Amino acid sequence: MLSCSLGSQWNNFQTVSLLFRQRQATIQQLDHIFQHYSNGIMSSFATKAKVVFVLGGPGAGKGTQCSRIADRFRFTHLSTGDLLREEGSREGSQYGTMIEEHMRDGKILPVDVTCSLLEKAIKSSGNSMFLIDGFPRNQDNLDGWNRRMSSKVDMQFVLFFDCTEEDCVKRCLKRGLNGSGRIDDNLETLKKRIQTYNKHSLPIIQYFQGTGQIKTIDAGPDADQVFSQVESAFLASGF
Ligand SMILES: Nc1ncnc2c1ncn2[C@@H]1O[C@H](COP(=O)(O)OP(=O)(O)O)[C@@H](O)[C@H]1O
Ligand SMILES: Nc1ccn([C@H]2C[C@H](O)[C@@H](COP(=O)(O)OP(=O)(O)O)O2)c(=O)n1
Incomplete structure (x- = not known):
């Protein structure tokens, strides 16, 4: 029981x-x-981060205008060239020599190097609006961005600073004489940079023209006049 x-x-x-x-x-x-x-x-x-690509020849005035846009419209300015120079001079960087050689030769670095720096800067910024200055500069840059980043952000438009070759060279040489300390603000490197720009960057600009994503700015006048065109372009886009 x-x-x-x-x-x-x-x-x-x-x-x-x-x-x-x-x-x-x-x-x-x-x-x-x-x-x-x-x-x-x-x-x-x-909401995804908003990105504006800023393109134009060497010395077209991209950096000058980006710092004004950043002040006026609360964007974070990410200069690809500055990020690369910073990485190049960072002690222990595995890319130091590679970056110096590419810059001196007016060549464009592999996208993995550049895109990693951009992604890191975006993540650590605390902002959600970015000017990506000097990128994408060739097909490799564009493909790498599309692989790694395009789905994570909303690209708004491409701001293109249209400047004559003569003005670009004059401005970079003056920038060098004024003490930029850049290894590429000299005539020998500038000739190579202009060649690289014509061969590899212009097709990217043409590609964005084809997709209707370009806003072209006449970069010839003085910086104030250029900025008033830039300001209108941002206001017209709702910023
Ligand atoms: N509209 C302009 N007219 C004349 N000089 C300019 C103008 N915009 C910028 N500069 C000067 O030209 C040089 C290159 O400008 P920068 O903004 O560094 O160009 P980028 O970033 O396209 O290389 C700088 O010394 C800058 O002060
Ligand atoms: N997307 C990029 C942008 C710049 N670089 C390298 C090669 C460029 O000649 C240098 C300098 O670029 P930077 O944008 O500072 O030059 P400019 O502002 O156009 O005078 O950096 C690159 O390899 N890839």
């Missing part, structure tokens, strides 16, 4: 513990499903 009641109690215990485990498993599954769907809903609501 006693062993029979112990036996039925044991059976009850086993049934309850089975039901308990099934309940836990169901809760876990529901949790999983909830998380999956809520992540989807959250990411579709999350």
Whole structure:
């Protein structure tokens, strides 16, 4: 009699513990499903960072105008050239020599180097609006960006500073004489940079012209006059 009641109690215990485990498993599954769907809903609501690409020949005035845009419209200015120069002079950087050689030869660095620096700068900025100055400068830059970054941000438009070759060279030489300390503000490197620009960067600008994403600015006049065109372009885009 006693062993029979112990036996039925044991059976009850086993049934309850089975039901308990099934309940836990169901809760876990529901949790999983909830998380999956809520992540989807959250990411579709999350606002992506806004990016404006800034292109133009060497010395066209990209940096000068970017710092004014940053002040006026609260963008973070990411100069690709500055990020590369910083990385190049960082003690222990594995890219130091490579960056110096490419810059001196007027060549464009592989996108993985550049894109990693841009991504890091975007993540650490705390802002959500970026001017990406001097990028994408060739097809490799554009392809790498599309692979790694394009789905994470909203590219708004491309600001193109249209400047004559003569003005570009004059401005860079003057920048060098005024003490820029840059290894590429000299006539020998500038000839190579202009060649690189014509061969590799202009096709990217033409590509964006084809997609209707370019806003062209006449970069010939003085910096104030250039900025009034730039300001109009940003205001017209709702900034
Ligand atoms: N509109 C302008 N007219 C004349 N000189 C300019 C103008 N904009 C910039 N500069 C000067 O030309 C040089 C190159 O400008 P910068 O903004 O550094 O060009 P980029 O970033 O395109 O290389 C700088 O010394 C700058 O002071
Ligand atoms: N996307 C980029 C941008 C710059 N670089 C390298 C090669 C360029 O000649 C140098 C200098 O670029 P930077 O944008 O500072 O030059 P400018 O402002 O046009 O005079 O950096 C690059 O390799 N890839």
